[in-house]
Amino acid sequence: MSSEIRREIRSSIDENRDRMLSLLADLIEEPSVSGHEKAAQSVVVEKLESMGLDVDVWEPDVEALRDHPGYFDTNTYEEHGYDDRPNVAATVEGTGTGRSIALAGHIDVVSVTEDKWTHDPWTATREDGRVYGRGACDMKGGLAANVFAIEALRDLGVELAGDVVIESTIDEEAGGTGGALSALERGYRPDAAIITEPYGVPNVGVASAGAMYFQITVPGTAAHAAHGFAGVNAINKAVDIVQALADLDRERKSRISFEPAVNQYPDAEGEVTNLNVGIFESGDWPSTVPDEATVECRIGWPPGETREEVREQVREAVGSVVETDEWLADNPPEFEWFGWNANPHYLDTDHEFAQLTKRNAEAVCGADGEWTGGLAGLDERFYVNYYDIPCPSVGPTGGRVHGADEYVDVDSLVEVAQTVALTAVDWCETA
Template sequence: MPNLYYSLSERIFKKIDENRDQIAKLVSQLVQIPSITGQEGDAQEFIKEKLTEMGLKVETFEPNVNELKDHPSFFETASYKKFGYSKRPNVIGIWEEGNSGKTLILNGHIDVVPSGPKEEWRYDPWGGEISNGKIYGRGSGDMKGGIVAMIYAVKAIQELEIPINGKVLVESTIEEEDGGIGGALATLLRGYTGNFSINPEPSGLDFYVASAGVLYFKIRVKGRPAHAKEAHKGVNAIDKIWLIYKALKELNEERQRRIVFPPAEECEPDVKGHVTTLNIGMISGGDWPSTVPAWAEIMCRIGWPPGESIREIESQILDRLKEVSRRDPWLRENPPEYCTIGWRAEPSMVNTSDPFVSKLSDLAFKVTGRRPRFCGGTAGLDTRFFINDFNIPSVGYGPIAHNIHGINEFVELDSVIQVAKVIALAIVELLTE
């Protein structure tokens, strides 16, 4: 009975280490199914089979906009507009034993962003090549490595036949990259709630404790078209949008000088002074070179750390628009039109003194020998739905990944193993009390 010589956690570590090659292989296989946001179906089918093989009770559902549209966090995602929600299921594996009534949610998003120019990659972005302890490809880090870590955490506890007292939900959800409305939010609204949640986004073995507020918006102004030879009779809408462009730039600079967010700045020093950004991402206008433009518009994304609500952000933008319009006779008569487009997410932050957070930190320390730093707040995460809308403490804790959303994305296999170990310990600690 050599197992008697091992403590429970050593047995778990050993089991996960034994599965190292399978873990790498599963990340690689998942990378080979390109689940770009909107086209998650095949990868979800694969996950469903995997969870079923493990003996979990597996439930799937396609989001229904009618069930979502009255929720305050709802917005129509770009991928919903383009693809709808058909053949885009969320997959939930359920493992339940005992009657403690406690539920731990493990949630990861299956969708990935496009590969970008393939010729710039050293590896096939959809090849899942394993080399030198790294797994390459789009989604390897963000966040198929994390999904595999949570699957193998559950597998280890099962294979060791360690009894649990409670429920684990293993969730693979869609469209996080696009706002997560039909994914994590829909899954929570379907009733898959719990007491704690771990989201293995590639946090580099630190904790993502905060999610950024994100708002996409469009501003449109009209002009008065005229033939270019008598341009003086027209009003150039591009000239007018330029006034707004400058005002928003100023707003951004003022905000960047004023707003600080220590968790983000401590983890990523170069983000100092840029924890909030108003990005003017698209500009268009006019119809013909020899016509004075009759319209112009800009599309923007503003991101900001916890501390301000969407309503406060919008009032700052609208105040600037009013100020510009007050000074310009044309805009005074023809005020710019503002509307939101796509992403509309409140920021969120988990209560870092919640006992769940400190327990998870202790477990991470036990596995890695380093205490996770509290990071985040510059990108929108699905954790916000758990925290803001369902009051479930949720921490992003995942592997070390490089070049996510970029060229030659990869995840470090060792860190995937470490995350699996931490999650396995969390299952035992949280659900055997």
């Protein structure tokens, strides 16, 4: 593609940025906390239809997804089901036989603690080169950039040889099995995909850590506290187990590295894995020896270990306590893996599409980017792990993601739309 057309694409996106921001504002104004995505999805549908596209709207089919190795019941599915929680996709048909691309993102956002906001979380407030609002950065901004990138190409009369699919999916904050995975299983399996999560263009996200939950139920024997000799205190037993988990966590932190995540979060150096004891429940009365304690944990693990290897380490840590405790040896704790269950992913940075995306991001920004990675489970993993589809992330800069006064930097959002448009043109080629 000639450098003149590239310049035209970039300047058209820059000059018409208000159209992208108006879509972003409409999206922010429809609260779409995971489980309640429908109204915001209607905004996406309306926009895509106004571009003359046929829009596919569907609700996830859990029975069809359940056998997939990447599937688990998300907590929002358990709470709300998937009725009235549509995914949305629209295809811009290519005019030739070029490679296809998906431009994808999630419409759901996390909830809001209203009193900490100095702006209305459900109104897009534009101020000092930023847009404030829940989801502005994570990731309604990226969604708006995807749509606008394609709108801009069409307005310029740029026809691509390969198909472009624009996707807006649900459920990502809870695990994405009803969203991104459902879209892939519905048949949207492009030759490459970009997810515009807020990695801070020109950085390009290529990796994520896995995450699992587990629960340990530790038995004791109830007794009057005055007759402690007649009981077994489950809290004391559980504390020994928590201590062993903390030792394992320290040992893992000292040996595991994950460079892409440190590029994204320098403070994560030496702490790229975390075994978090999140819930400890036991007892109801100071005068009773508690007869049961439950401990719930999340363990995150960077690429490099299998799920089974990580589970084995956890089981061994708990086993080391059980072996040396007469009571626990005879009354072993119950162990259950539940909820979040995401494998880590890593996209080879030598992949042609990863290289192309980064080159365009750097050209648009006039600066060098880093290969970065996330420490939580991300939708990109489904594409890379189960379908061998290269799926880097390039997205805006911003701040206070998941916090009060979340914002996105407007110039970076323009750069994302430019990067996405140029990458689609290079990958799909012009007719």
